[in-house]
Amino acid sequence: MQTLTVPEVARILRVPKLHVYRLIREDKLPAVHVGRWVRIPEEALRVWMAQGGTSVREAHDNSAEKPNTILT
Numbered sequence: 001m002q003t004l005t006v007p008e009v010a011r012i013l014r015v016p017k018l019h020v021y022r023l024i025r026e027d028k029l030p031a032v033h034v035g036r037w038v039r040i041p042e043e044a045l046r047v048w049m050a051q052g053g054t055s056v057r058e059a060h061d062n063s064a065e066k067p068n069t070i071l072t
Contacts, residue, residue, distance in 0.1 A: 003032065003039035012045070028053070 009029075010017045021038075023029035030044040048054075 002042040004042055004045060006038055006040070009040050009045060 004012070006017050006020045006024075010020045013020065020029065020040075024031040024038060024040075029048060030041065032039045032041060
């Protein structure tokens with residue numbers, strides 16, 4: 001599994017790093033915490049972007065309606 005750092009995700013999304021941290025804190029962007037470091041699984045970011053950037057919680061709530069939805 002490939003993971004991305006917050007600065008890498010910020011570059012991909014073309015937003016400030018603080019915005020990426022805010023998305024993670026608000027459960028809008030999937031992330032993994034490894035000690036004090038934050039990593040975003042590359043595939044989870046692709047799925048999140050394909051879903052139009054919906055929050056993790058919204059995607060999970062809608063997964064009952066769409067059984068083929070992949071959540072990580």
